[in-house]
Amino acid sequence: MPFAFIAPDQESLPGKNWTTVVARTSKSPWLHNGYCDPGGFMPYKKAVCDYLRQYRGLRCEPEQVITTDGTQQALDLCASVLFERSDKIAVEDPYFQTHINLMEFRGLKPIPIPVTQDGIDIEKLKKQKKIKGVLVTPCHQYPLGYVSSAENNEKLLAWAKTEGAWIIEDDYDSELRYGKKPLPALSSYKEGAPCIYLGSFTKVIYPGFNMAYMVVPKNLITVFEGAKLLIDRHSSEVHQYILAEFIQNGFYYSHVRRLKKIYEKRRQAAVRAIGKYLSAYGHIEGANEGTHLTFIFNHPQDDVKLSELFKRSYQIETRPLSACYRSAKPLTGFILGYAHFTEEELEHAVLKLKDALEQTLG
């Protein structure tokens, strides 16, 4: 259903090279019949490390990579290893609700800090006391799509050093930057900075595969491995083997290049159609990257109610923007996934959304 956030279509899937690696692996499944190291399967860790060095500027060793089942598990490991119950963790406001819910589930206290076009508002962050960590999306703020400036990143690093706080960098979607080279990750700025880097393959491979990783400082490798061992022993070695093969043979890089071409065209089609048909109602925010667009209403609306109505009556899936806010005065609008729909489908869906808005708001 358009504009579902996660709905991989045939063109977005990793294709023949992927099925070849999977088929080859399935011929000898006994190669992976024992328990794996809790930190992960070394060839996968090496492949991730090479990728991070080359594309994200991270100077890390394979041992620092901990394999996780999705970003969610990486964040869960941070919650148990780095923090204690009731610790205050600064989060961008707005942000991804599931990750905030997870922190609360683990007994942490998320403290919402507004974001500006330059990144998390450092002055507002400085006003908070006894913050033990901060969770940020510098390369593609979720949901607004802003890119933090290098200056803001430097200030955040300086703040973390002074406060003795951890920076958890959620680098989701960073490989999908259109027309430009990916920006270096914040975690790459300063060696020895108190950063935990979170990366994921769920968007570029497919969500059901649920493979991700984190990069931790050398002195915390053992404790993160221990926590992973206690949670679920290890992530699937077969899945790690498949991904390692896919990356090391260069297939991952060509898949990303192909996806970028497809998604950029789809993004342009959605932007064009929204500009043409919906400008009376709102506008788009955010950088030219990722898999979603953020549509902001010109005049505040009850986006939660509209989302429910549009799904039920018009078969359009829209995530309400205001639901991502904790304390800042919410902007209202829709988070629209465009990556998994053809240009024609997107034009058609925008027209449907126009119709829905006209019928509801006039």
Ligand SMILES: Cc1ncc(COP(=O)(O)O)c(C=O)c1O
């Ligand atoms: C803000 C944000 N971070 C990370 C992810 C990736 O999460 P996972 O690896 O658990 O799929 C997503 C996916 O939608 C996201 O929206």
